[in-house]
Every structure is written in C-alpha cells, then in structure tokens.
Amino acid sequence: MRILVIGGTEFLGRAFVAQVLERGDRVTTFNRGLSGPDAPGVETVRGDREVAGDLRALVEGRRWDAVVDTRGGVPKVVGETTRILSGHADTYLFVSSCHAYADWPAEPVDERSPRHPCPPDAERGDVPPNALKAGCERAVEQHFDGGVLIVNPGLIVGPYDNVGRLPWWLERIARGGRVLVGGAPDRAMQLVDVRDIAAFMLGALSERATGRFLVTGVRSNTTWGDLLRDCTAVTGSDAEPVWVDDAFLAERGVEPWTELPLWMPLGKGGDGVWLASSAAARERGFHCRPVAETVRDTWEWVRGRGADAGPWMQGETPLGIDPGKESRLLAEWDAAVSGRAGDSRS
Secondary structure (H helix, E strand, C coil), X not given: CEEEEECCCCHHHHHHHHHHXXXXXXXXXXXXXXXXXXXXXXXXEECXXXXXXXXXXXXXXXXXXXXXXXXXXXXXXXXXXXXXXXXXXXXXXXXXCHHHEXXXXXXXXXXXXXXXXXXXXXXXXXXXXXXXXXXHHHHHHHHCCCEEEEEEECCEECCCCCCCHHHHHHHHHHHCCEEEEEXXXXXXXXXXXXXXXHHHHHHHHHCCCCEEEEXXXXXXXXXXXXXXXXXXXXXXXXXXXXXXXXXXXXXXXXXXXXXXXXXXXXXXXXXXXXXXXXXXXXXXXXXXXXXXXXXXXXXXXXXXCCCCCCCCEECCEECCCCHXXXXXXXXXXXXXXXXXXXXXXX
C-alpha cells in the first residue's frame, strides 16, 4: 500500500508508521518537522496543514491508497485538508477520540452513541474543546470523496507516550515510599496499547474497511491495584500505595486526571470513563495485549529518555501532584483514619 500520514512522528502516528514500514508498505509523512524526527525509510514532505499552498504542493503528482490523519483537531482545518486530498486517495482514516461522544466519560458509549453537536466548519473557541473532534469527523464525512474510516480511541498508553499518564505513575512508583492513590485497588480500568490501535488501523485499511470503530481496551482489562503492582514489579520499587477516598481528595481540591493521572472519582461525571465498548472493533480483529506487557515496555522506554527530558504535560498543564502536597495529604489522611479508629473504639 501507499499511505500518507499527516503527522507520523508522535505516539500513535509514530507507532502506525513503524508498523507500515515493517510490513513493507510505502509511507509519505506530512508535518512541520517540529515534534521529532521522521522514521528512516519514509518520504518526508514538510508543510503546515493550515496553509492551503502547502497541501496543494503535497498532492501535486501524488496519489495514495489511504490518508491517515493523526493530528486533526480543528474542524475547519480538517475540512480544508479533506477537500484538497479528495481525488488523491481512496480512503481517509481520521483518528478521533472518545471525546467526540456527548455522553462520555459520564456514561458508557459505543459507535451508536450521539456525538457532540459541533459543525464541520467550526474553529477554535466556537465550541467546547471536547466537541471539536465531533466536528472534525463531520468535516471528513462531508468533504472527502472516497471511503471514510473513523477510529475513536480511549485511553492510550505505551512507549513514546506524548502525554505521560502511565509514565508519570511509573516514575512516581520508582521513587518509592508511600504513594497517594485515589479510589480503591479493585476499581476496574480499561487501557489500550498504542501499538494495538496502530495494528488495527493498518489491518482495516488493508481490508478497505469504512465506517466507525471505537478502539479501547477490553473492559476491566486491569484494575488500579493491578496496574500499580505491575508498575512496582517492573521498577523494582518498595513503593507502598496508600488508598485514599475520592471524597477526601475532592474536598481538598485534588484535580482528577492531571494531579493524579488516570484517577477519576466516582459520581463526578466520569463513571463511564472505563466502560466504552470496543466490541465492534474486536469482531473485526482488534486485539489488546496484556496491560502488564505495556507497562513493561513503557518502563523500558521511560528509562531511556534521559535526565534532561521535560515534565509530562496534558496540553499546558503539568501532570502529577506536587511532592509537598502529596506528603501533606498523606499526613491528613493518616490523621483522619486514626480519628475514625479512635471514634470506633470509644
């Protein structure tokens, strides 16, 4: 196959390009060259998708079997991209997100769930950020003359993670000691390895699939406790998780998802975060490796990043709780637990 990848140097794009090259297919990457080097063996075209002239130069004299868009985030920009690429590829695969579904993460979702009401020509600031992916999907569906394939990933983990939720926990567990954790060890989770999504995307393109597939981990493929035990095992740490009530942390202003990555308190609009259905994708061959394997491989990558690597970031927000705040909350929790024990004895 001949595949054009918009992006191709970070996380999912990187993993997809690696698998395409390993299979022996031909890859063109289109990006600005700012997020990292392109893989050896690709045809690299430098350009900015927000510049129509760069896109027109990209397509001149070229045609591909498929376009894989790993970077689309603004509907108006994605619409212009698809208009220019129409006629130069048979299929357009757009990497969206579970955030495109209006009910997620509050409730379970599947491919039939309603999407956010975002128009296909929306710009940044026109709608809430989580709705933009839904508008991007509509832009592809409306403007691309050919097959359209949309994948909606859930929480992606694995090597070369460009956000760092699992890597943050690995580094925190590796430092050892008492570790603040929200919730309970038996709380089910649903994680998916970036390489498994990439393999599904390549297989679906090879079969000329179209339509929509939600691609996330099998429900309950790990728990909070199992995940942290896996982190402890691969790091060789003496870390001791301290399980703290959701309400206790919420009352003290601990931010879900950022201060404690992967933590979503129950009853706060996130009860469905680990309940999305990937049944349709699994019926088409989507396979999820064991989470313990992902944890091991991610730790091997994290260890090689180097001491000068910057902090893990979700957008403009650094991930992870301040060590001083963590120590203070642990002390407050100890006092609260001790107080309850004293009350029960009296």
